[in-house]
Amino acid sequence: MPTLSTFDVVALRREFPILQQQVNGKPLAFLDSAASSQKPRQVIDCLEDYYRRYNANVHRGVYKLSEEATFAFERARGKIARFIGAYSKREVVFTRNTTEAINLVAYAWGGANVGPGDRILLTLMEHHSNIVPWQMLAQRTGAKLDYIGLDGDGRLNLDELDTKLTEGVKLLAVTHQSNVLGTVNPVAMLAERAHAVGAKILVDGAQSVPHMPVDVRALGCDFMAFSGHKMCGPTGIGALWARRSLLESMPPFLGGGSMIEVVDLDSSTYAEVPARFEAGTPAIGEAIALGEACDFLANVGMEAIHQHEQALLGYALDRLASVEGLAILGPQDTKDRGGAISFTLDGVHPHDVAAILDGEGVAVRAGHHCTQPLHRYYDVPSSTRASFYIYNVAEEIDRLAVGLEKARKLFN
Amino acid sequence: MDDMYREQILEHSKYPHNFGTLDAPSVSHEEHNPLCGDRVRMDIQIADGVITDVRFSGKGCAISQASASLLTDELIGMPVEQAKVYSKDDLLELIGIPLGKNPVRLKCALLSLKALKVGLYGVGHIHDDDDD
Numbered sequence: 006m007p008t009l010s011t012f013d014v015v016a017l018r019r020e021f022p023i024l025q026q027q028v029n030g031k032p033l034a035f036l037d038s039a040a041s042s043q044k045p046r047q048v049i050d051c052l053e054d055y056y057r058r059y060n061a062n063v064h065r066g067v068y069k070l071s072e073e074a075t076f077a078f079e080r081a082r083g084k085i086a087r088f089i090g091a092y093s094k095r096e097v098v099f100t101r102n103t104t105e106a107i108n109l110v111a112y113a114w115g116g117a118n119v120g121p122g123d124r125i126l127l128t129l130m131e132h133h134s135n136i137v138p139w140q141m142l143a144q145r146t147g148a149k150l151d152y153i154g155l156d157g158d159g160r161l162n163l164d165e166l167d168t169k170l171t172e173g174v175k176l177l178a179v180t181h182q183s184n185v186l187g188t189v190n191p192v193a194m195l196a197e198r199a200h201a202v203g204a205k206i207l208v209d210g211a212q213s214v215p216h217m218p219v220d221v222r223a224l225g226c227d228f229m230a231f232s233g234h235k236m237c238g239p240t241g242i243g244a245l246w247a248r249r250s251l252l253e254s255m256p257p258f259l260g261g262g263s264m265i266e267v268v269d270l271d272s273s274t275y276a277e278v279p280a281r282f283e284a285g286t287p288a289i290g291e292a293i294a295l296g297e298a299c300d301f302l303a304n305v306g307m308e309a310i311h312q313h314e315q316a317l318l319g320y321a322l323d324r325l326a327s328v329e330g331l332a333i334l335g336p337q338d339t340k341d342r343g344g345a346i347s348f349t350l351d352g353v354h355p356h357d358v359a360a361i362l363d364g365e366g367v368a369v370r371a372g373h374h375c376t377q378p379l380h381r382y383y384d385v386p387s388s389t390r391a392s393f394y395i396y397n398v399a400e401e402i403d404r405l406a407v408g409l410e411k412a413r414k415l416f417n
Numbered sequence: 418m419d420d421m422y423r424e425q426i427l428e429h430s431k432y433p434h435n436f437g438t439l440d441a442p443s444v445s446h447e448e449h450n451p452l453c454g455d456r457v458r459m460d461i462q463i464a465d466g467v468i469t470d471v472r473f474s475g476k477g478c479a480i481s482q483a484s485a486s487l488l489t490d491e492l493i494g495m496p497v498e499q500a501k502v503y504s505k506d507d508l509l510e511l512i513g514i515p516l517g518k519n520p521v522r523l524k525c526a527l528l529s530l531k532a533l534k535v536g537l538y539g540v541g542h543i544h545d546d547d548d549d
């Protein structure tokens with residue numbers, strides 16, 4: 006077993022109550038953090054503390070509880086802004102998740118900036134949440150979609166940029182790290198190329214913000230979307246980051262309370278950003294707990310977390326190479342690649358692989374992982390995915406490999 | 418888990434009965450499982466209100482393949498009216514494995530039944546109990 010970390014993983018695991026249990030009589034090996042991560046005690050306690058001690062609506066009451074809730078809510082916004090290197094907390098819009106953040110951009114920015122014949126450039130490795138909102142925008146506006154393909158290694162075919170990322174492209178929407186292939190895309194370079202043709206760039210950070218140091222300013226992107234539940238935070242809370250001037254140029258998304266200045270019978274004026282994009286009562290406790298999750302991750306250190314996952318990834322790639330009939334989708338080495346490994350196992354359907362692994366207490370995901378176009382490109386209906394996070398250890402990868410051998414034997 | 422992959426399931430998934438297609442089926446219908454992209458097609462031959470032959474094709478997990486295989490054995494010789502009311506519980510009993518409350522695996526197990534029902538009733542007439 007390799008020396009994995011600059012932090013004590015065994016001690017850190019103890020911070021995650023859910024990991025202390027047995028599943029089917031075996032200790033739980035949770036290898037599905039790409040779908041949703043587990044939560045440390047600190048985050049669970051924070052959420053509970055809000056509901057037990059100062060639950061009240063924000064930005065409304067003049068009483069003590071509401072003041073405290075508002076203060077904590079806005080402080081969380083600041084923590085999230087710092088976590089991703091934003092200039093100001095005004096650049097952080099709370100959303101329910103990545104999906105809602107992308108829909109917000111497609112509706113509010115897209116509606117005002119995209120017209121008939123304009124092009125929106127995506128990639129073949131996007132999650133459905135970074136495809137369908139753009140299809141809907143294209144249907145509303147008459148814009149066209151185009152896709153950057155992949156090379157044989159499961160990376161973006163950057164040669165296609167010359168012909169596809171040209172004048173007329175209004176937006177490049179690209180994932181920072183593929184939730185299936187693990188591929189990390191060269192976002193800073195893509196941002197430069199997009200800006201050179203007058204396009205904006207939206208980065209789907211659902212799989213990068215939880216797993217590596219992300220600095221939106223250094224990346225030079227225009228929009229970044231991510232989900233709290235994949236980064237040790239609660240479900241129901243996520244964020245959209247965008248430069249303030251860009252947010253200020255955008256019309257609202259949903260209409261309602263909190264996003265207005267003055268409401269008359271026929272029309273209204275809208276609040277400043279980011280409130281303009283936060284209609285209705287937000288997920289207050291969840292937002293506060295996401296701020297706590299940022300503290301938790303920052304305290305361990307995003308670089309240390311990244312190194313830990315890289316070590317696990319290297320170990321897993323080696324270990325899985327010894328499983329006969331196993332084929333990994335995407336890059337086969339650790340370079341520019343994160344800790345999600347999707348694979349097929351000869352003669353065994355992914356559902357059966359996952360069910361057999363479940364019997365061993367190993368939780369993995371089977372299916373298309375919300376990337377049907379990508380699976381179609383690889384000509385498989387589905388795959389099995391193991392993904393790693395801060396709390397995983399090499400022994401769990403050994404158990405994964407043993408379970409896979411067992412599945413092979415059962416079916417051959 | 419070991420209960421789920423009993424000998425009968427493994428046998429039927431490795432060597433499915435009535436696998437293939439019919440040249441001129443009376444009814445043919447394909448169903449997809451959007452969760453995993455699997456598909457099952459059922460070709461059904463009907464004469465005088467009785468199912469005289471059935472073939473299924475497609476790709477799926479062991480549970481969906483074995484369930485389709487077992488179902489086709491059951492259907493051959495069955496009156497159409499009886500097949501139309503063949504229920505989810507009938508099929509689950511036939512498969513005889515503890516899928517419990519796992520909705521994902523239930524979808525796998527019932528995909529062939531859904532193809533059968535939609536085929537027999539005509540698209541748009543899916544019986545309630547086919548799909549929950």
Ligand SMILES: Cc1ncc(COP(=O)(O)O)c(C=O)c1O
Pocket residue numbers: 039040102103104105132134135180182183184209211212232375
């Ligand atoms: C790359 C990527 N984008 C978007 C999403 C959607 O995230 P959510 O369901 O939290 O909106 C996910 C997670 O499933 C993802 O992995």
